[in-house]
Amino acid sequence: MGVITLRVNGVELAVPAGSSVLTATRQAGAQVPVLCHLDGLNPIAACRLCLVEIEGSQKLQPACSTEASEGMVVKTDSDQLQHLRRMAVELLFSEGNHVCAFCVASGACELQNVAVAVGMDHSRFPYQYPHRPVDASHHLFSIDHNRCILCSRCVRVCDEIEGAHVWDVANRGGESRIVAGLNQPWGEVESCTSCGKCVDVCPTGAIFHKEDTTAEKHPHAERAQRLRQAREQHQWHHP
Amino acid sequence: MTRTVVIDPVTRIEGHAKISLHLDDQGYLSDARFHVVEYRGFEKFCEGHPYTEMAGITARICGICPVSHLLAAAKTGDKLLAVQIPAAAVNLRRMLNLAQICQSHALSFFHLSSPDFLLGWESDPARRNVFGLMAANPDLARAGIRLRQFGQQILELLGGRKINAAWAVPGGVRTPLSAEAEAWIRERLPEAKATVTLALDLFKKLLDGPLEREQRVFGDFPSLYMGLVGSDGQWEHYDGVLRFVDSTGQVVADGLKEDDYHDFIGEAVEPWSYLKFPYYKPLGYPAGMYRVGPLARLNVCSHIGTPWADKELADMRQRCGAIANSSFAYHQARLVEIVACLEGIEALLNDPETHSPRIRARAHLNQLEAVGVSEAPRGTLFHHYRVDANGLIDRVNLIIATGQNNLAMNRTVAQIAKEYIPGPVGANASIPEALLNRVEAGIRCFDPCLSCSTHAAGQMPLHVQLLGADGELLTERYR
Numbered sequence: 001m002g003v004i005t006l007r008v009n010g011v012e013l014a015v016p017a018g019s020s021v022l023t024a025t026r027q028a029g030a031q032v033p034v035l036c037h038l039d040g041l042n043p044i045a046a047c048r049l050c051l052v053e054i055e056g057s058q059k060l061q062p063a064c065s066t067e068a069s070e071g072m073v074v075k076t077d078s079d080q081l082q083h084l085r086r087m088a089v090e091l092l093f094s095e096g097n098h099v100c101a102f103c104v105a106s107g108a109c110e111l112q113n114v115a116v117a118v119g120m121d122h123s124r125f126p127y128q129y130p131h132r133p134v135d136a137s138h139h140l141f142s143i144d145h146n147r148c149i150l151c152s153r154c155v156r157v158c159d160e161i162e163g164a165h166v167w168d169v170a171n172r173g174g175e176s177r178i179v180a181g182l183n184q185p186w187g188e189v190e191s192c193t194s195c196g197k198c199v200d201v202c203p204t205g206a207i208f209h210k211e212d213t214t215a216e217k218h219p220h221a222e223r224a225q226r227l228r229q230a231r232e233q234h235q236w237h238h239p
Numbered sequence: 240m241t242r243t244v245v246i247d248p249v250t251r252i253e254g255h256a257k258i259s260l261h262l263d264d265q266g267y268l269s270d271a272r273f274h275v276v277e278y279r280g281f282e283k284f285c286e287g288h289p290y291t292e293m294a295g296i297t298a299r300i301c302g303i304c305p306v307s308h309l310l311a312a313a314k315t316g317d318k319l320l321a322v323q324i325p326a327a328a329v330n331l332r333r334m335l336n337l338a339q340i341c342q343s344h345a346l347s348f349f350h351l352s353s354p355d356f357l358l359g360w361e362s363d364p365a366r367r368n369v370f371g372l373m374a375a376n377p378d379l380a381r382a383g384i385r386l387r388q389f390g391q392q393i394l395e396l397l398g399g400r401k402i403n404a405a406w407a408v409p410g411g412v413r414t415p416l417s418a419e420a421e422a423w424i425r426e427r428l429p430e431a432k433a434t435v436t437l438a439l440d441l442f443k444k445l446l447d448g449p450l451e452r453e454q455r456v457f458g459d460f461p462s463l464y465m466g467l468v469g470s471d472g473q474w475e476h477y478d479g480v481l482r483f484v485d486s487t488g489q490v491v492a493d494g495l496k497e498d499d500y501h502d503f504i505g506e507a508v509e510p511w512s513y514l515k516f517p518y519y520k521p522l523g524y525p526a527g528m529y530r531v532g533p534l535a536r537l538n539v540c541s542h543i544g545t546p547w548a549d550k551e552l553a554d555m556r557q558r559c560g561a562i563a564n565s566s567f568a569y570h571q572a573r574l575v576e577i578v579a580c581l582e583g584i585e586a587l588l589n590d591p592e593t594h595s596p597r598i599r600a601r602a603h604l605n606q607l608e609a610v611g612v613s614e615a616p617r618g619t620l621f622h623h624y625r626v627d628a629n630g631l632i633d634r635v636n637l638i639i640a641t642g643q644n645n646l647a648m649n650r651t652v653a654q655i656a657k658e659y660i661p662g663p664v665g666a667n668a669s670i671p672e673a674l675l676n677r678v679e680a681g682i683r684c685f686d687p688c689l690s691c692s693t694h695a696a697g698q699m700p701l702h703v704q705l706l707g708a709d710g711e712l713l714t715e716r717y718r
Contacts, residue, residue, distance in 0.1 A: 102295030102405070136289055136629035139603070144289075187629075210630065211601060214295030214405035216413075 006072040022063035036151035037064040040225030094125040097146035105205030137187030148206040154198035242713025243706015266663030271653035275514035306339035307615030311622040315611030316409025320602040327595035328411030341580040342390025343616035344573040347686040349383025396420035411599035458566025458651030461486030463529035472541035476614035497612035528646035531618025533572035545582035
């Protein structure tokens with residue numbers, strides 16, 4: 001495997017060819033916030049939090065889905081980036097109904113952590129207070145669309161790791177939402193194996209175990225990567 | 240010409256309210272009303288949420304008594320699961336409630352009400368508060384604050400935080416009592432007991448002297464009383480059955496289950512207040528006025544069940560009669576209940592069952608409708624939920640302690656105003672501040688929590704209006 005060299009925040013480093021800019025920034029010790037990205041799942045650059053400045057590019061690029069290239073000069077922190085990241089998080093809060101006070105994921109929520117990381121103390125955008133339902137038709141799990149940030153981790157983990165493809169994103173723009181099966185109640189979708197991987201990787205309290213109460217969710221986002229590695233490297237097959 | 244005096248806001252209570260005093264054509268007081276001017280709407284916006292969130296949501300109704308809502312919600316949740324929760328969970332929930340009653344009563348007595356008794360009704364209103372108390376009697380103020388801290392710290396030791404812990408859950412509680420928590424409680428119990436001894440001694444001396452008139456006119460009238468009692472009629476705060484007694488001590492109804500609350504409690508609505516007016520249904524509205532809270536709990540029970548508290552109860556009955564009908568006796572009842580709480584916490588620590596690691600029953604939804612009850616510091620609290628087949632809330636009804644005292648609070652305000660405004664009030668006459676303070680203090684006897692009872696944020700400011708017979712605003716006073 002070839003190696004390419006690049007500079008991140010002035011740090012010269014080498015990464016395997018094919019690595020993402022996000023991988024390079026992490027290797028350089030830079031703190032780049034992410035929400036939709038999850039190691040083990042294919043990147044989709046939906047949340048726009050990992051935008052970085054790349055010398056020679058007029059546009060900001062999402063680090064998760066941009067491949068590192070030889071001689072690239074990357075900057076992960078600037079006034080503009082801080083401003084945009086905070087704005088992105090504020091917009092997430094204003095478009096959903098995120099109430100940490102009684103949320104099942106409070107204290108273990110990636111959205112909460114990112115809000116702290118980007119220095120958000122309030123939203124400058126008016127809250128939309130959308131009317132969104134909770135689907136509690138599954139016998140083990142529920143999905144509360146009020147807390148969904150459309151990161152699509154559930155869609156990808158179910159498709160790429162579990163192979164059941166229960167989830168999809170329906171509609172467009174502000175009407176977009178996660179749907180189960182053919183826009184059915186989750187409990188009626190026969191392809192669901194009730195494996196719980198969507199609960200594990202959901203960054204907020206949108207998908208949760210039914211019996212969990214306020215602040216009781218313990219996500220396991222690392223499981224996606226572990227499962228993929230185990231499968232690809234045949235870790236459980238002993239010769 | 241008729242007038243109305245408005246006291247707005249009412250201070251040193253939890254929530255927003257105003258009082259209006261209505262004068263007739265001759266200038267005599269004809270009516271007095273306690274208006275709750277805030278609205279919160281929890282019953283409505285809980286709809287559509289999973290029942291598992293109700294403890295977390297409803298605990299946010301109040302920063303003073305979140306535990307009451309937590310327990311009522313958790314108990315309702317137990318019934319939706321159709322489980323019997325482990326004995327250790329019952330004991331730990333009981334300890335949580337006792338700690339909360341202790342801290343809330345300490346707040347009511349030391350921080351909110353004692354400035355009136357100790358600094359005087361006519362003292363400077365700017366200093367008639369807990370800060371004035373600190374300046375005048377620093378040792379007492381410190382002891383009172385530390386007594387409240389004792390209760391608050393137990394809440395944190397059990398639930399992980401002092402306010403709004405979602406520690407009690409459908410099926411039990413989340414974490415057991417740690418050895419460090421037990422050690423801390425045992426170490427601080429003697430100081431807490433010494434403080435309540437000090438407060439009782441001080442208050443009894445005041446009752447025998449300067450507060451004699453207040454006892455007589457601060458809401459002294461017959462009414463029913465309701466509260467939970469245990470299996471042999473003893474004082475209860477968590478389980479048990481409901482009992483109504485009248486002002487003579489006659490048991491009007493006994494062994495009532497919370498599930499049937501609709502059969503014996505009606506809820507009336509008046510256009511001038513956001514606070515509903517619950518009443519005892521068989522007697523109708525407003526004749527079915529009843530009081531809840533510390534005074535009611537001590538009036539409905541046969542005994543408390545712990546030695547020191549029983550001695551204090553006997554002393555109170557010696558002073559007030561078997562049934563205390565003056566709302567001013569709420570203050571003494573609070574101190575007696577703090578004693579009961581401290582003894583109760585100690586007994587729970589000594590019960591080996593409390594220390595079992597089995598603290599939570601797990602189950603799926605097995606019932607679609609349930610009613611849970613707990614005794615909040617201010618009185619009996621009902622949570623009633625109906626859920627759909629998936630456990631999403633379809634309907635919520637919350638009957639809050641303060642609401643149940645609404646009729647009695649109105650009556651108390653009227654009685655005090657009539658006592659202290661006996662003659663006709665001239666068209667341009669001003670109303671002395673000390674009088675308004677007594678009217679407010681009548682409300683404070685009940686330690687109302689309006690934020691809870693109307694499901695509103697904020698502190699408790701007072702607005703008193705003096706209205707003429709034709710409804711014209713004659714004078715008003717804000718604070």
